[in-house]
Amino acid sequence: MISISHPQWDPPLTLNNRLGAMYTSKSQKSRVLTELWVEGNMYCPVCGNCSVSKYPANTPVADFFCPSCKADFELKSKNVKSSYQPRVIVDGSWNTMLARLRSASNPHLLFMSRQDAHIQNFIFIPNFFFSPSVIAPRTPLSAKARRAGWQGCNILYGAIPAIGRIPLIAQGIPVPRHVVDKAYKQSCALSIDRLAARGWLLDVMKCVENIKKDNFSLKDVYAFIPYLRERHPQNAHIEEKIRQQLQMLRDRGLIQFISRGTYCKSPTH
Numbered sequence: 104m105i106s107i108s109h110p111q112w113d114p115p116l117t118l119n120n121r122l123g124a125m126y127t128s129k130s131q132k133s134r135v136l137t138e139l140w141v142e143g144n145m146y147c148p149v150c151g152n153c154s155v156s157k158y159p160a161n162t163p164v165a166d167f168f169c170p171s172c173k174a175d176f177e178l179k180s181k182n183v184k185s186s187y188q189p190r191v192i193v194d195g196s197w198n199t200m201l202a203r204l205r206s207a208s209n210p211h212l213l214f215m216s217r218q219d220a221h222i223q224n225f226i227f228i229p230n231f232f233f234s235p236s237v238i239a240p241r242t243p244l245s246a247k248a249r250r251a252g253w254q255g256c257n258i259l260y261g262a263i264p265a266i267g268r269i270p271l272i273a274q275g276i277p278v279p280r281h282v283v284d285k286a287y288k289q290s291c292a293l294s295i296d297r298l299a300a301r302g303w304l305l306d307v308m309k310c311v312e313n314i315k316k317d318n319f320s321l322k323d324v325y326a327f328i329p330y331l332r333e334r335h336p337q338n339a340h341i342e343e344k345i346r347q348q349l350q351m352l353r354d355r356g357l358i359q360f361i362s363r364g365t366y367c368k369s370p371t372h
């Protein structure tokens with residue numbers, strides 16, 4: 104039975120190539136086609152509004168917004184060879200990204216991977232999963248370039264915890280809206296406003312996800328110290344920080360404490 108609050112979502116899984124016929128630039132064409140697809144088919148995964156609206160072109164804030172809850176969305180797409188998951192997503196200016204992270208207006212990300220016109224995966228990443236530790240600057244453009252000195256950035260997609268990568272379409276199949284809604288609500292357990300604290304919490308969550316068993320010890324998490332040190336080189340008390348983050352994950356219901364130094368992943372994670 105379909106719940107009234109979660110109508111069925113049955114979008115076309117192919118981009119309408121005819122609409123992009125007038126564009127010769129491949130990147131411009133894919134931009135136009137993916138934007139048209141989102142405009143015509145996407146609902147707001149935050150509040151459930153039946154559509155999202157497009158900002159005027161070249162609006163620096165975001166690409167889409169929800170007219171109901173005012174959530175902002177950035178859209179990225181990538182043409183892929185198979186149903187592979189990318190390690191990084193190429194994004195725009197590094198400085199703009201840092202300014203966005205520090206402000207309250209950081210958009211949510213919608214990421215589409217497609218094989219030519221066929222949509223494979225469409226992933227929603229809530230804005231509170233973005234911290235400086237999942238963004239990496241690219242090399243600035245050389246002095247000869249038209250925009251010399253301009254520096255772009257990459258989103259380190261693989262470093263974002265799985266709980267924050269919510270599939271809207273998975274392997275070419277639309278995910279029912281009630282499943283997306285539940286996944287979004289679960290991911291909100293990791294929502295944290297203070298940017299400095301956000302990186303640590305998400306990085307330790309990522310380590311916990313990477314432990315391949317449900318019950319684990321502090322030692323299992325300490326095995327990730329080299330990974331965490333690389334991300335937070337300025338912190339000299341990593342073990343203490345890890346224990347503190349595990350407490351926060353427990354307080355947010357993402358893990359449970361069984362006994363001293365022994366933990367358990369919560370059933371949904």
Ligand SMILES: [Zn+2]
Pocket residue numbers: 147148149150151152169170171172173174
């Ligand atoms: Zn909304």
